[in-house]
Amino acid sequence: MISCTSFDILKNSKIKLNVWNCNNLNIDSYEEDNIKNELFIVGHAYGDSNSKSLLSDNVINYFNKTNKKNADIALTGDFVYENTQKNLREVKTYLKNNFRNYFIATGNHDLFPNTKNYYTVFEEDFFSFEYDNFLLISANYSNNDWLPNEEQQKKINTLINESSKEIVILLSHQIFWQNEANFEMNPNSYELLTKELRENSLEWIENSNKFYIVISGDYGLNGSKTVCFLNDNNLFIANGVGNHKNDTILRVFEIKNNLIIEEIKLP
Secondary structure (H helix, E strand, O other): OOOHHHOOHHHOOOEEEEOOOOOOOOOOOOOHHHOEEEEEEEOOOOOOOOOOOOOOHHHHHHHHHOOOOOOEEEEOOOOOOOOOHHHHHHHHHHHHHHOOOEEEOOOHHHHOOOHHHHHHHOOOOOEEEEOOOOEEEEOOOOOOOOOOOHHHHHHHHHHHHHOOOOEEEEEEOOOOOHHHHOOOOOOOOOOOOOOOOOOOOOOOOOOOOOEEEEEEOOOOOOOOOOEEEEEOOEEEEEOOOOOOOOOEEEEEEEEOOEEEEEEEEOO
């Protein structure tokens, strides 16, 4: 496995990491009171089919113990096991009642077999937001090439080109960068994929002068540890839950001019 510590990721000094396989990178101590714009990123949030709640028991238990109503949350796909309107509405209600904003990168379980159910409840499959230090874009990669469709690719490029932020976080469900990583790692499934994955997974991005952080959520079902990969000064992370004792989620937050990505172990 390739470690981010093999590279000089701190060419962008605004980014600090405390993530498994990246944890030798320097991260300054900080006071919780100085944190702003807190964002939690949860992959494969339903955990497994035995979960007693719609979202993973581990995820629900963590947020029940913490008051995060002033924080944002991003679900990087597969947040329901069955995409009935009832299940989708319950998740939407939970998100609206417990967080400031939510973002979704749709997974195959969320969209299929009845795509209409997802759009009836959530309406959108594309989300974006500009924080102080970065641009966040969450899109629908649940296509047969594991990339956004042409319309969404245009929207993504427009947002990036028009933003003054030098750091862009792209949220996906599918690990569309697997071939680029060039080491053995397996997503939770290869659902929908019928085309060859690209060696240069971000070649459809027009602006090469930004620092891209791709966080993908179709991972963790079998208890795999978080994957962290750096290429061309862009960071790729796969993280998800599976109702295991080593489940983790990601916490992204800002302190002054710094963007910090931290891995949180669930109770």
